[in-house]
Amino acid sequence: MRRLTEEDYRLDAVTVAKALLGAVLCRRLDDGTVLRARIVETEAYCGEEDTACHAHKGRTPRTDVMYSPGGCAYIYLCYGMHEMLNVVTGPAERPEAVLIRGVEGAEGPGRLTKALRITRALNREDFVASDRLWIETDGSRPKFRSGPRIGIGYASKRDQSRKWRFTALVNY
DNA sequence: AAAGTGATCATG
């Protein structure tokens, strides 16, 4: 197991979204307990030109974090109750991110954050250096299926049709 | 099928 480094995160979101399948999301709580879960579903959001991406309307207080260099967390509240975890990717000033949609045992973006006790308090956390939130890999690259992203009816038809959701096929 | 829940952003 090795922790992912900034080089792993500074690639484009589609590449990182695929690479994160099979990697292990790790969360250390205040009491020292470490929770770990393998990532099984991801989605890529690719810059201002992607009408599904939160950054497609440009930089706002919320999307500012997406313009940081790849390797930090973008976490926001959806529908007033679900914390959504994203991994910012790409170089600085390029607003791309990977939404973690599911981990083994907690499938669904709101469920995994609940299971791993991840909230907006961890927005902007640095996955490369943090002792509270990081990602490890054992090098496994599971086979996966690609499909359209979920819940983006507000995006252009073209962007809705892009197959930027990735689901691991193997059961760990 | 529809509620539940509150942050966010564009509008005024």
Add this chain to the structure above:
DNA sequence: ATGATCACTTTG
């Protein structure tokens, strides 16, 4: 200040 919208989950 107001209101529409929302990268969802659960319940019926």
